[in-house]
Amino acid sequence: MAENTLYNEKVMEYFMNPKNVGEIENPDGKGVYGSPVCGDMMMITIKVDENDVLTDVKFKTFGCGSAIASSSMATEMIIGKTVEEALAVTNKQIVEELGGLPAVKIHCSVLAEHAIKCAIYDYAQKNGKTYKGLEGFDPNADDDDEGEGEGSCGGPACGTN
Amino acid sequence: MDYSATTPVKKEVLDAMIPYFTENFGNPSSLYSIGLKSKAAITEAREKLAHLIGADPAEVFFTGSGSEADNWTLFGISDKLKAKGNHIITTKVEHHAILHSCEFLQKHGVDVTYVGVEKDGTVDLKELENAITDKTILISVMMINNEVGTIMPIKEIAEIAHKHGVLLHTDAVQALGNTPINVKEMGIDLMSMSAHKIYGPKGVGALYIRKGVNPSNYIHGGAQENKRRASTENLAGIVGFGVAAELAEKNLENHIKTCSELRDYFISQVEEKIPNVYINGNRTRRHPGNASITFEYIEGESILLLLDSVGVSVSTGSACSSASLTPSHVLTAMGIPVERIHGTVRFTVGDFTTKEDIDYVVENLVKIIARLREISSVNEKEGWK
Numbered sequence: 001m002a003e004n005t006l007y008n009e010k011v012m013e014y015f016m017n018p019k020n021v022g023e024i025e026n027p028d029g030k031g032v033y034g035s036p037v038c039g040d041m042m043m044i045t046i047k048v049d050e051n052d053v054l055t056d057v058k059f060k061t062f063g064c065g066s067a068i069a070s071s072s073m074a075t076e077m078i079i080g081k082t083v084e085e086a087l088a089v090t091n092k093q094i095v096e097e098l099g100g101l102p103a104v105k106i107h108c109s110v111l112a113e114h115a116i117k118c119a120i121y122d123y124a125q126k127n128g129k130t131y132k133g134l135e136g137f138d139p140n141a142d143d144d145d146e147g148e149g150e151g152s153c154g155g156p157a158c159g160t161n
Numbered sequence: 162m163d164y165s166a167t168t169p170v171k172k173e174v175l176d177a178m179i180p181y182f183t184e185n186f187g188n189p190s191s192l193y194s195i196g197l198k199s200k201a202a203i204t205e206a207r208e209k210l211a212h213l214i215g216a217d218p219a220e221v222f223f224t225g226s227g228s229e230a231d232n233w234t235l236f237g238i239s240d241k242l243k244a245k246g247n248h249i250i251t252t253k254v255e256h257h258a259i260l261h262s263c264e265f266l267q268k269h270g271v272d273v274t275y276v277g278v279e280k281d282g283t284v285d286l287k288e289l290e291n292a293i294t295d296k297t298i299l300i301s302v303m304m305i306n307n308e309v310g311t312i313m314p315i316k317e318i319a320e321i322a323h324k325h326g327v328l329l330h331t332d333a334v335q336a337l338g339n340t341p342i343n344v345k346e347m348g349i350d351l352m353s354m355s356a357h358k359i360y361g362p363k364g365v366g367a368l369y370i371r372k373g374v375n376p377s378n379y380i381h382g383g384a385q386e387n388k389r390r391a392s393t394e395n396l397a398g399i400v401g402f403g404v405a406a407e408l409a410e411k412n413l414e415n416h417i418k419t420c421s422e423l424r425d426y427f428i429s430q431v432e433e434k435i436p437n438v439y440i441n442g443n444r445t446r447r448h449p450g451n452a453s454i455t456f457e458y459i460e461g462e463s464i465l466l467l468l469d470s471v472g473v474s475v476s477t478g479s480a481c482s483s484a485s486l487t488p489s490h491v492l493t494a495m496g497i498p499v500e501r502i503h504g505t506v507r508f509t510v511g512d513f514t515t516k517e518d519i520d521y522v523v524e525n526l527v528k529i530i531a532r533l534r535e536i537s538s539v540n541e542k543e544g545w546k
Contacts, residue, residue: 006466007466012466015463015466016467016470018536021535021536032538036500036503036539036545037499037500038480039460039479039480039481039486039488039503040460040481041538041539042538043538059538060536060537060538061536061537061538062458062459062460062537062538062539063460063463063481064460064461064462064463064479064481065462065463065466067460067481068463068536104486
């Protein structure tokens with residue numbers, strides 16, 4: 001493989017050989033975040049068992065190398081965790097696990113974190129559950145904390161289509 | 162597959178350059194023999210480049226790059242003709258060397274009109290003519306667009322400009338060696354060129370300035386380039402540019418024919434083997450090597466990285482691969498929806514591309530596109546959301 005200096009080896013590995021690609025049939029929760037207009041959109045589907053443990057998580061992502069790598073890493077990080085534990089995973093942790101992302105690509109990890117929250121929100125809504133980690137989470141909020149300016153990419157947030 | 166980004170230096174070019182780093186290193190401004198020898202070498206290179214474009218050698222000025230030639234034109238003409246007016250017309254699809262220089266000039270009292278383009282990337286001539294006012298001093302339109310390869314009707318634009326007494330500049334960095342150019346027949350007043358796109362070295366460009374046109378100097382200092390552009394000459398670079406120009410002239414017809422055939426073969430293979438693709442730009446009036454292709458439902462940087470992993474280099478219009486995270490201004494101006502811009506990749510073939518290379522690229526591309534579409538959250542069945 002040609003050496004790529006845009007991303008580190010770990011990011012490239014997760015991009016080239018992503019784990020948990022796909023869409024779970026009859027998922028317990030589904031979240032779509034981002035938009036193709038902005039260049040990246042993630043769909044996360046989850047299976048949750050009776051103990052509130054995420055037994056399976058799959059993703060599909062339209063996006064660049066770091067968006068795909070972030071999605072892949074994020075799904076791997078939350079499989080086997082309880083819903084509450086999964087909600088505690090931050091984009092910073094995703095970046096750390098990936099061994100770092102270029103500054104302009106950090107928003108890809110934010111996208112992954114939000115997509116997971118969207119899927120869990122969907123699960124919580126459907127099952128009448130409340131989670132501490134979802135407190136203050138607004139599925140319709142704009143992801144505009146990147147300082148990208150008004151009218152730029154970000155919101156509206158969650159979708160399940 | 163990225164010859165429009167840059168080209169390798171041809172062996173004949175390098176061989177001609179090497180002595181000018183070592184034994185013939187004299188400063189062309191020095192009056193002793195090795196200096197004079199250097200001066201003679203520059204004169205010869207100037208003649209070769211002038212011949213390629215149908216100019217008088219005295220109208221060719223070497224610069225440090227194509228970008229410098231663009232900057233010199235815009236700054237030099239807007240200063241020289243400030244008594245006449247302060248309005249420049251250009252297009253929305255120019256290279257950043259033009260666009261960013263224009264934005265700078267706008268901060269300093271110059272009015273700039275950015276004319277739109279048709280769907281195929283050709284400048285809208287009506288809009289261009291309508292933009293001309295009695296304050297207009299310069300029209301700058303590129304000869305070939307670097308992203309989509311569309312060849313602009315420069316001769317017609319020159320006629321429009323001259324009808325209104327306005328100068329015409331063209332950025333011919335992508336066009337040189339890729340389409341026949343005759344500055345006299347085409348009515349060009351100023352023209353930017355670069356060596357590294359025609360198998361010459363990086364770090365050397367040129368500006369054609371028609372006799373009688375006098376942009377103010379941009380780089381001030383010594384008396385080089387007939388007192389028009391200071392800086393000790395990039396001797397070996399200029400020699401290389403000269404040889405590259407000579408080769409480009411000799412090979413022009415064959416280069417255009419060979420590259421277009423390979424490019425057309427590539428496009429037909431892609432269209433045959435990969436669904437949901439669009440070819441951008443004009444299909445006939447086009448850079449011989451350029452294939453700008455949109456792959457729906459996936460993103461260009463991913464394609465670029467996976468192609469790179471199998472040793473294939475390409476460019477993309479996707480925002481995700483640009484430092485500013487903004488999608489290609491050229492594709493935007495052509496009215497291509499932004500989600501498709503993200504999936505647009507530019508391939509360019511050149512003199513060292515073979516049919517086997519194309520087959521190798523297509524074979525890998527088919528797999529890469531299928532793989533990314535499998536991963537993508539957008540698909541043909543449901544369409545864009």
